[in-house]
Amino acid sequence: xxxxxxxxxxxxxxxxxxxxxxxxxxxxxxxxxxxxxxxxxxxxxxxxxxxxxxxxxxxxxxxxxxxxxxxxxxxxxxxxxxxxxxxxxxxxxxxxxxxxxxxxxxxxxxxxxxxxxxxxxxxxxxxxxxxxxxxxxxxxxxxxxxxxxxxxxxxxxxxxxxxxxxxxxxxxxxxxxxxxxxxxxxxxxxxxxxxxxxxxxxxxxxxxxxxxxxxxxxxxxxxxxxxxxxxxxxxxxxxxxxxxxxxxxxxxxxxxxxxxxxxxxxxxxxxxxxxxxxxxxxxx
Amino acid sequence: xxxxxxxxxxxxxxxxxxxxxxxxxxxxxxxxxxxxxxxxxxxxxxxxxxxxxxxxxxxxxxxxxxxxxxxxxxxxxxxxxxxxxxxxxxxxxxxxxxxxxxxxxxxxxxxxxxxxxxxxxxxxxxxxxxxxxxxxxxxxxxxxxxxxxxxxxxxxxxxxxxxxxxxxxxxxxxxxxxxxxxxxxxxxxxxxxxxxxxxxxxxxxxxxxxxxxxxxxxxxxxxxxxxxxxxxxxxxxxxxxxxxxxxxxxxxxxxxxxxxxxxxxxxxxxxxxxxxxxxxxxxx
Numbered sequence: 001x002x003x004x005x006x007x008x009x010x011x012x013x014x015x016x017x018x019x020x021x022x023x024x025x026x027x028x029x030x031x032x033x034x035x036x037x038x039x040x041x042x043x044x045x046x047x048x049x050x051x052x053x054x055x056x057x058x059x060x061x062x063x064x065x066x067x068x069x070x071x072x073x074x075x076x077x078x079x080x081x082x083x084x085x086x087x088x089x090x091x092x093x094x095x096x097x098x099x100x101x102x103x104x105x106x107x108x109x110x111x112x113x114x115x116x117x118x119x120x121x122x123x124x125x126x127x128x129x130x131x132x133x134x135x136x137x138x139x140x141x142x143x144x145x146x147x148x149x150x151x152x153x154x155x156x157x158x159x160x161x162x163x164x165x166x167x168x169x170x171x172x173x174x175x176x177x178x179x180x181x182x183x184x185x186x187x188x189x190x191x192x193x194x195x196x197x198x199x200x201x202x203x204x205x206x207x208x209x210x211x212x213x214x215x216x217x218x219x220x221x222x223x224x225x226x227x228x229x230x231x232x233x234x235x236x237x238x239x240x241x242x243x244x245x246x247x248x249x250x251x252x253x254x255x256x257x258x259x260x261x262x263x264x265x266x267x268x269x270x271x272x273x274x275x276x277x278x279x280x281x282x283x284x
Numbered sequence: 285x286x287x288x289x290x291x292x293x294x295x296x297x298x299x300x301x302x303x304x305x306x307x308x309x310x311x312x313x314x315x316x317x318x319x320x321x322x323x324x325x326x327x328x329x330x331x332x333x334x335x336x337x338x339x340x341x342x343x344x345x346x347x348x349x350x351x352x353x354x355x356x357x358x359x360x361x362x363x364x365x366x367x368x369x370x371x372x373x374x375x376x377x378x379x380x381x382x383x384x385x386x387x388x389x390x391x392x393x394x395x396x397x398x399x400x401x402x403x404x405x406x407x408x409x410x411x412x413x414x415x416x417x418x419x420x421x422x423x424x425x426x427x428x429x430x431x432x433x434x435x436x437x438x439x440x441x442x443x444x445x446x447x448x449x450x451x452x453x454x455x456x457x458x459x460x461x462x463x464x465x466x467x468x469x470x471x472x473x474x475x476x477x478x479x480x481x482x483x484x485x486x487x488x489x490x491x492x493x494x495x496x497x498x499x500x501x502x503x504x505x506x507x508x509x510x511x512x513x514x515x516x517x518x519x520x521x522x523x524x525x526x527x528x529x530x531x532x533x534x535x536x537x538x539x540x541x542x543x544x545x546x547x548x549x550x551x552x553x554x555x556x557x558x559x560x561x562x563x564x565x566x567x568x
Binding site: 001002003005006007009010012013014015016017018019022024026027029031032033034036038039040041042043044046047048078079081082083084085086090091094097098101102106107108109110111112113114115116117120121123125127129131 | 285286287289290291293294296297298299300301302303306308310311313315316317318320322323324325326327328330331332362363365366367368369370374375378381382385386390391392393394395396397398399400401404405407409411413415
């Protein structure tokens with residue numbers, strides 16, 4: 001089965017009330033008057049990072065991509081659990097883990113380690129747990145016709161770093177989860193998600209989940225470098241994409257990059273026309 | 285670095301208050317007047333299960349070993365997050381996931397899927413979240429001299445199944461987390477853990493964590509089959525090991541298999557003498 005088919009099968013399982021039909025990047029759990037936000041993402045050698053990557057950068061990215069999912073929910077991180085493969089350079093992995101945990105004041109709850117056969121690609125998992133700062137927790141399905149579409153953060157730097165620009169390497173290796181920004185934005189948005197697979201792909205997902213069409217004004221998208229079209233299909237910058245009602249004044253720097261329309265024939269338009277080619281990083 | 289060295293490095297990171305110094309199989313999180321229990325365990329092809337295993341059995345085992353960690357804490361499962369590799373037979377994986385989730389009334393919160401390069405060993409992670417049924421939550425470090433040592437469940441069936449006994453194959457492939465038993469026992473014990481790496485190894489760990497010596501009476505250990513010595517070094521039965529004060533009357537079937545002594549030269553004795561050879565499944 002392909003990844004979409006697999007996820008469809010998972011959707012038919014007994015789901016937690018806060019699982020949101022597995023349509024979102026994180027789940028919620030109400031307990032004792034609080035709301036927790038739960039998310040789990042794995043990264044694998046040769047898939048999400050290149051063989052030979054400094055293990056400290058692997059650890060940073062592993063935690064950062066999970067914290068980015070909390071950021072999109074306006075959640076305050078409480079802690080993480082880590083599933084780690086034993087690798088050469090394990091001490092560098094722990095050093096990077098320390099850096100990212102200290103940078104965002106997130107403690108470690110626990111986890112486990114596995115020793116894979118020699119030569120097997122390493123796989124790392126992370127579960128991040130946060131406390132919702134605002135109720136309702138933003139979802140990707142809440143965009144409404146008439147909303148403005150906004151982006152907090154820039155696109156393209158990670159792509160440039162991946163492709164060899166020394167000045168942008170850090171952006172690729174060490175993404176910054178926009179936690180403070182997500183907390184500030186959460187009370188004001190109708191929908192929010194992080195851009196992890198490409199702006200066009202993730203915007204199309206927001207549109208589909210919301211039953212709307214999203215029209216992006218390409219020139220308004222904040223991009224590093226000159227290749228705007230490719231930068232809009234690249235995900236590793238972990239910007240926040242949000243839909244907010246007319247009159248929204250962003251409490252943190254953000255760019256208005258488009259608008260939400262009633263559902264049309266296409267979920268996504270760029271400057272009024274359906275984009276062609278791959279919209280972003282497609283799994284499976 | 286070896287697994288013990290890696291875990292020692294992790295212990296020096298910023299740890300959550302409920303992480304228990306990473307000395308236990310699960311962490312606790314107090315929130316809104318409740319106590320959550322959090323645990324994460326991964327399993328990998330060729331390490332924790334054999335290549336060619338029915339993916340339904342992989343899914344069962346993945347969830348069951350995590351629920352067993354909740355059982356040892358007397359926790360009531362709230363839900364799980366799953367990190368899954370896309371494999372041939374993904375629909376069988378989901379079928380087994382349904383079976384284990386339904387068997388223990390545990391819903392799915394979410395998770396993620398990764399597509400590994402062809403031929404790479406599959407890796408699956410699970411984070412299980414439970415609600416503590418009793419405070420304090422049992423730890424492995426609470427055994428005290430004078431306590432009786434008890435085992436809830438039997439040993440050896442998984443070993444026989446692994447080694448080809450058709451009548452015991454189910455015990456190996458589909459371990460039963462002793463959730464109800466753990467909840468019943470939690471209010472009465474000084475220490476509790478599940479036997480996942482071998483009774484002798486896990487008892488030695490309980491002794492070391494508790495600053496005691498544990499003396500096991502081999503003849504009292506409930507074992508399937510005739511190879512008592514090897515069964516005591518085999519972990520896949522997921523029995524519960526507990527230390528309870530003198531006069532303890534188990535609320536569920538359990539066998540008194542030894543006693544807790546003041547710390548001596550050896551953490552573990554079997555019939556009064558230090559056992560030789562590997563005590564169980566040593567990681568890393």
